[in-house]
Amino acid sequence: MAYTIRKIQRKSGVVFSAIIKNQLGEHLKSKTFQRKGDAEIWAKRIEADTEKKEALGLSGAGMTFVLPTNHPLRCTPQGNRSENNVANDIDPSDVRKEKKQTQQIVNENQKRIEAGLPVVGSFGEVALEFFEMMQTWAGYLDGLKVGASNTVQKAKINCVIHS
Numbered sequence: 001m002a003y004t005i006r007k008i009q010r011k012s013g014v015v016f017s018a019i020i021k022n023q024l025g026e027h028l029k030s031k032t033f034q035r036k037g038d039a040e041i042w043a044k045r046i047e048a049d050t051e052k053k054e055a056l057g058l059s060g061a062g063m064t065f066v067l068p069t070n071h072p073l074r075c076t077p078q079g080n081r082s083e084n085n086v087a088n089d090i091d092p093s094d095v096r097k098e099k100k101q102t103q104q105i106v107n108e109n110q111k112r113i114e115a116g117l118p119v120v121g122s123f124g125e126v127a128l129e130f131f132e133m134m135q136t137w138a139g140y141l142d143g144l145k146v147g148a149s150n151t152v153q154k155a156k157i158n159c160v161i162h163s
Contacts, residue, residue, distance in 0.1 A: 003043035
């Protein structure tokens with residue numbers, strides 16, 4: 001059994017996550033603390049309790065108390081997901097940022113649909129951007145044609161005058 005202490009930077013400040021893993025590297029327990037010392041104490045106590053059970057020959061012994069799913073003291077699914085994310089080296093703030101960005105895209109797409117525009121990232125949006133780019137190039141090429149015809153006219157006039 002081994003434990004690691006991970007420092008996590010959040011908007012509210014720095015927290016420390018203590019993660020307990022077995023010999024196979026499987027996640028057993030994790031808990032978040034405000035102070036690194038508290039995280040280390042918790043992890044060392046868990047480790048000491050496990051060693052004590054093994055020394056007494058009770059390594060498989062233990063009682064797990066599981067609350068019913070609808071019990072008010074049961075951990076929230078969000079809390080369980082956050083603990084699993086921390087154990088798998090995923091920063092919970094990154095998960096929240098990604099969720100926020102996804103919601104912003106959904107809101108933007110809804111506004112675009114209401115305005116009669118194609119959804120962001122769709123073929124319609126790419127085609128519309130390409131069409132607008134081609135119109136810009138067409139205007140640029142028209143300007144070149146006018147400039148070229150003016151140059152040709154000036155060249156003809158110069159040829160007539162110098163002949």
